[in-house]
Amino acid sequence: MTEEDLQTLAGLTTKSSRKKYLKYLAVKEGHKQARKEKQQKKKADKEASMKQRKELENSEEEEGDQDGHRLKNTMFLQFWDRTLDKLLGWRTAQAMRFGQPIVFDLSYASNMSRREIENTVSQLMEVEGWNRRATEPFHLHFCNLQPDSLYKKELVKRYGAETWDRLLITSTEQHYIDMFPREQLVYLTADSPNVLRSFDHSKVYIIGALVDKSIQSGLSLANAKRLKLATARLPLDEYLHWEMGAKNLTLDQMIRIMLTIKDSGKWEEALQFVPKRKHDGFYQRQTQTEVSNDRPRIVKKHQENRIK
Structure with missing residues (x-):
């Protein structure tokens, strides 16, 4: 008081x-x-x-x-981000002019549910991100992208209209057979009888933008056959001890595999991006140290394939 x-x-x-x-x-x-x-x-x-x-x-x-990355909250952080963005943008812009094309076929909207298309778009965004960060990116082509398709609506919604328009990719409603010589096109599908044993820098590889929960076997292969295109599958059986199950990979896994095989020419490095839950390891790793009756077990000869 x-x-x-x-x-x-x-x-x-x-x-x-x-x-x-x-x-x-x-x-x-x-x-x-x-x-x-x-x-x-x-x-x-x-x-x-x-x-x-x-x-x-x-x-x-x-x-x-520890990782060799930039320190947080330093005076160089903003400068580094701007410089890195410019560098990545420059690489992607160069890829659009001089890089090897790779096509994602967006013609499967009628074969998927809305949820599956949304999952496909999520994977396509991962594809664009991994490609943009690559040392030597592909020139990405999103073909058969119809203006009124759910693919397009979902992509614009996720990116935002302004960002979508600025992406350094080629998105078009045109068909890839109208954009590239037919003899250069190779459709990658898990159902193909042909094995992609070596990466060809002169080819235009096509990947179906398809997330298929119901596993409609042979859908992309039938599409390629109808168009009379060459097909190939990744050498999963030749390099990996694959017990059972479908060999369909996600789109982001495919782009990482293709970027690595293009740069290194080594399938052992490229197939590291196949989820380990799908296989029991590489054949070469399993057999090279196993010995029976003082004789080494046979290692498959095609394990020695390399890109020249």
């Missing part, structure tokens, strides 16, 4: 008025105490949040140091 409050209280003449004034002072003091506690709690929460953020930033910096 302040001196001013005491003077006010002394000036009251009746018992009831002094009682009301004391009650008023008590309520006022309660509000003051509540505000003080609230401010202290807010300050403690802020300090705890800052401490947690600092610990997180320190851990991220340590991880960045």
Whole structure:
């Protein structure tokens, strides 16, 4: 109680008025105490949040140091992001002019449910991202992309109209057989009887933009046969111990495999992107150390294939 409050209280003449004034002072003091506690709690929460953020930033910096990546929250971060974006953009722009084309066939909308098309678009976005970050990217072609198709609507929705228009890819409603010489086209499909034993830099490889939960076997192969195109499948059986199950891979796995085989020419490196849950390892790795009756087991000869 302040001196001013005491003077006010002394000036009251009746018992009831002094009682009301004391009650008023008590309520006022309660509000003051509540505000003080609230401010202290807010300050403690802020300090705890800052401490947690600092610990997180320190851990991220340590991880960045270990991985050889850029440090977080440094004066070079914004500069690095801008420079990296320009570099990646330059590589992709160069690929559009001089790079090897690779086609994603977007003609399967009628064969998929809406959910499957949405999953396909998610994978196509992964494809664009992995290709953009590659050292030597492909020139991506999204062919048979009809303006009113669910493919197009979902792509524009996910990217945003402005970003979609700026993407360094060729998206067109044209058919790939009208864009490239037929003899250059090779349709990659898991159902093909032909094995892609070597990567040909003069070919235009086609991948069906299809997520097929119901496993409509032979759909892309039938499409390629109807167009009288050459077909090939990845050498999964030749390199991987594949027990059972469909050999369909996701679109993002396919682009990573194709980027690696194009750059390195080694299937052992490229097929590292096949999920390990689908196979029991490489044939060469399993057989090269196994010995029976002092004689090494036979390793398949086609394991020695390399790109020249």
